Amino acid sequence: MDDLESVKQLKYRYLRALDTKDWDVFAETLTVDVTGEYGSSLRFGNRAELVEYMRSSVGPAVITEHRVTHPEIDIEGDSATGRWYLQDRVIVPDFQFMLIGAAFYRDRYRRTDQGWRICATGYDRTYEAKMSLADVPSFALDVGPAIRV
Structure with a gap:
C-alpha cells in the first residue's frame, strides 16, 4: 500500500474506532505525543489525555x-499533513439530544516503526445544529452490535 492510501486508511480507522468505542484501536492510531484541538475549547497534549477524554465523554450512552x-493529503518523507471535510452526528438518548454538524479536520501524520500515526489532529467547525429529540415524537433508536459497551 502506498503512503497516501496508508494515511487515508489510518484516518478511517481512527473514525471507526471512535464511533464503535474501540479505545485500544483508537489509541493505536495516535502517537504518544499527539496533540488535539477540537474547536476552541477542547485541547489535549498527549495520547493518554485524548483517549481518556473520548472514553469518558463519548462512551456507550x-x-x-x-x-x-x-x-487533501501532502506527504513529505516521513511526515504528512491532511485536511478532510467532516460531517458528524451525535445522539444522546438519555438527554433527548442530537447534534449535527460539519467541520474541516486538519491533521499531521508521522511515519513510525508501526506505520503511519496521527501526531496532531483537530477541526474547525463550519456549523453545528442542535435539537431536542422530544421535538421529534416519532424518533426511535436501535443500536447495532458494532458499538462496544
Missing part, C-alpha cells in the same frame, strides 16, 4: 457518526 471526505 453517546452514539456518534463521523464521516470524512475530500482528503
Whole structure:
C-alpha cells in the first residue's frame, strides 16, 4: 500500500474506532505525543489525555457518526499533513439530544516503526445544529452490535 492510501486508511480507522468505542484501536492510531484541538475549547497534549477524554465523554450512552471526505493529503518523507471535510452526528438518548454538524479536520501524520500515526489532529467547525429529540415524537433508536459497551 502506498503512503497516501496508508494515511487515508489510518484516518478511517481512527473514525471507526471512535464511533464503535474501540479505545485500544483508537489509541493505536495516535502517537504518544499527539496533540488535539477540537474547536476552541477542547485541547489535549498527549495520547493518554485524548483517549481518556473520548472514553469518558463519548462512551456507550453517546452514539456518534463521523464521516470524512475530500482528503487533501501532502506527504513529505516521513511526515504528512491532511485536511478532510467532516460531517458528524451525535445522539444522546438519555438527554433527548442530537447534534449535527460539519467541520474541516486538519491533521499531521508521522511515519513510525508501526506505520503511519496521527501526531496532531483537530477541526474547525463550519456549523453545528442542535435539537431536542422530544421535538421529534416519532424518533426511535436501535443500536447495532458494532458499538462496544
